[in-house]
Amino acid sequence: MKAWFRLLRLDTLRLTRSTGVAVAVVLFLAIGIYAAWRGGRNIEAAASSAVAAETAYQDQLEYLLASYPPTTDAGEVLYYLAFPAPQPSLRLAALARGRTEVESASLRIRLLALEGQLYEHETVNPTLAAAGDLDLAFLLIGLLPLFIIALTHDLVSSEREGGTWNLVRLFARRRRLLAPKLAARAILVGVVVAVPVAVVAALAGFRLDGRAAWAVALVALHTLFWFALCLGVASGRRSSTANAMILVGTWVALTLLAPAALSLANAILHPVPEALELTVRQRQGYHEAWDLSKAETMEVFYEDYPEWSDRTVPEDVFTWAWYYAMNHRGDQAARDASRAYRDVLREREDWARTWSLLVPPLAAQLTLDRLAATDLGAQLAYQDAVRRHHERLKNHFYPLFFDTAPIDAVEWDRVPDFEPAAREESPVRAGFPAAAALVLASILALAAGLRSSAPRAD
Amino acid sequence: MTSHGIRHIVRKEFTDVLRDGRFRWCSVLVGALLLVSLGHGWVQAREAQREHAAAQSTAREHWETQGEKNPHSAAHYGIYAFKPRLALSFVDEGVDPYTGTSVWLEAHRQNDFLLRPAQDATAAQRVGALTAAQVLQHLVPLLIILLTFGALAGERERGTLRQLLATGVGRRDLALGKALGIAGALALLLVPxxxxxxxxxxxxxxxxxxxxxxxxxxxxxxYLVYFAAFVALSLAVSAWARSTRTALVILLGVWVVNGLVAPRVAVDLSKWLHPTPSALEFARTVEREMASGTEDIIPPDRDALAERLMAQYGVERVEDLPINDVGAYLQESEEFGNRIFDRNYGALWDTFERQGVVHELVAVAAPLLAVRALSMGLAGTDVEQHRHFASAAETYRRDLMRRMNGDLTENSRSGDFSYQAGSELWESTPPLRYDAPTLGWVLGNRILSLVVLGGWLAGTILIAARRVRRAEVA
Incomplete structure (x- = not known):
């Protein structure tokens, strides 16, 4: 055992003294710590944008109440007012940013037709969005494998090429020789992973419980998968160069090609039903109402709100109750199209979750996003929460419109607050399939590699 | 050294590549991916074009057959505009998935573009879509590296470099021959x-x-310049490195930095140098300025306008005006809004373009950024051409509003809310006609990228020549 540790020390020293390895470690750590710092800042920015949304609402309300006389119809003032609906992000989002860079998680909702207001996005330069994000997940899932490949592809072949293999083989069994070398590399990779993760956990302030523990476990399992794959390939009799080519080829296939091919297949299998239709229908539904009698518009409105069916509106004058009913008609006209659209997006998400299990890096990436609630599913859940909020606001204010109440009749303290989407999915449910897939893939990769090298055991 | 010698080396390198199973399979794979992505891009672009054409004519039909109504209601009703896909968009979809390609044009507001496919995408797509541009920008350079890293280092390792040079082959000819042989192998997948x-x-x-x-x-x-720079760079490293393994590791490092790290660093750098406001800040600023104007842009005053019109027409009461003062007021509001939009959206677009310049400068360290900018530009899918279309659509919107408000002003009287225009007015408004920018315009935007890419080619050739001259033979 003592000899084993001496070998381990020797290998670790040998590794860290190589200039190439030292440069790679320093570079990787530098990018990792930067990405972690960035993740922490994003969390702060998200928190301050939620505050900003509330401030913007208060400012606008104050301005409107100052500029309109208190006897103004409530409907007229409320036409302009935008209610904040900020979704607090999980602290874990510092690790995996997912879609939050392009999608707004802090919509502002007016009482008008909702459909057109749901798809606002961040004012981000599209060129920047297209380049992708440098979050820790990209680094640990996308780039770390290359670091592992660089360290391990010549595990055996370097000794053989250096002419030392036959010599050392005289003294020990193959497994005993490989173990300390592998352990030395595992320690190095462990440091490179642990430091940025510790930094991001400290900066963003998440503890290793529940979701975070699963996320870290997934990163670890994904790292393990690449170690297994590298060990399998490297223990063959090929040259270092051939090993490097095979491993990099596998990395390209798993990290770049397979995800791209899967999303292509996903888009072909689940075409988005003409998203245009949604907007067109909503607008048609609303605008047509100008040419209908007010009773016809209200009739449709009462279908959804039978509790107000005894409140009629006069036919000959403009009323805000009728105006908002017209807006409701727009949403109603777009309802089927909107539901079909969301259904397809859910199908896409489910399909991606299932098939990604075949592609270890993709499984890890998607699950990290899912645990951090920055994936498409979380975005859809947020939109549903916004829909519910819009509904609550309507229920709160519509009685005022039927009463043609003035704006000073509104009790502002009783306006319902936004209830963010609950993150009730258990981390086990989210994390387990990918974790199991990664373990299985590791075993398979190792077995396949060792098997191919076994017949000519040396 | 005769050209016969070079031809011999070229032929040998070429057949070596073709005989090596690994390279053959890599090339077949990359070639197949290229063909598939081109085909898919083309089918998709055709499909999108057809859908847009259909939707555009439906929208136009809705517009023309909207029946009798007040021109201002028609202005609120509005019309859709679609950004036409240029012929080459099937090679590089550029920013289209992130910008959307259609916009609703209506009264009082400048809308955002809708239909951003990125919105419908699972996170898997953020890794990269399978487009011809992605294959050309990432996979072909990787293939070049795999074909080239051993070109000189391998000969040296096997001890054949000394023999080759002993036969009287010049070093320059040897390197040139190797480069041409590899180019020949690449041509087999690029030409088709x-x-x-x-x-x-x-x-x-x-x-x-x-x-x-x-x-x-x-x-x-x-793309050929980009590939040539990669061949030259790989030869230089192959000549310099002590072993094939070192050459491969260094070149893969270059590839990772060029393709995966530099673009993301450029994003952060440009955001840090030229920050953009958040969606909330931006929306609030526009709202605030639309409500109360700015120092130089004063919101229109309806009473003052009525006074002015009455003085102009020499009447005492608004009802006696030969025109409708509401129409005139709506037009003034529209023009006021336009100045606010120009101010805010203009500043935002300008920031985007300044961020783009940062990207082009980072290309000094990573040629991919120069190639990407040029590729999107030539395919007509970069931010500048999106802005070009967006401003054409906005100009059209303003013209449409002017027509609606003009009709209301001239053909009805103040206080008359029953006026309705008919299909004659709707049909008389021309549809949006858009001319995409010329090649000169596109290249004019991209001079920096052209220079940087040219610099990369010249630089890598110079370095390769130097390294080959000084390469150790054993």
């Missing part, structure tokens, strides 16, 4: 892809073309 691309353009161009042939030719040159 180019032919397919060209055929796709001829058979059924997916969109209106602003000099598509010239754009395609420049695009081909841009």
């Amino acid at each position: 892809a180019a032919a397919v691309g060209a055929a796709a353009l001829v058979v059924g161009s997916p969109g209106p073309a602003a000099s598509p042939v010239a754009r395609a030719a420049v695009l081909a040159v841009v």
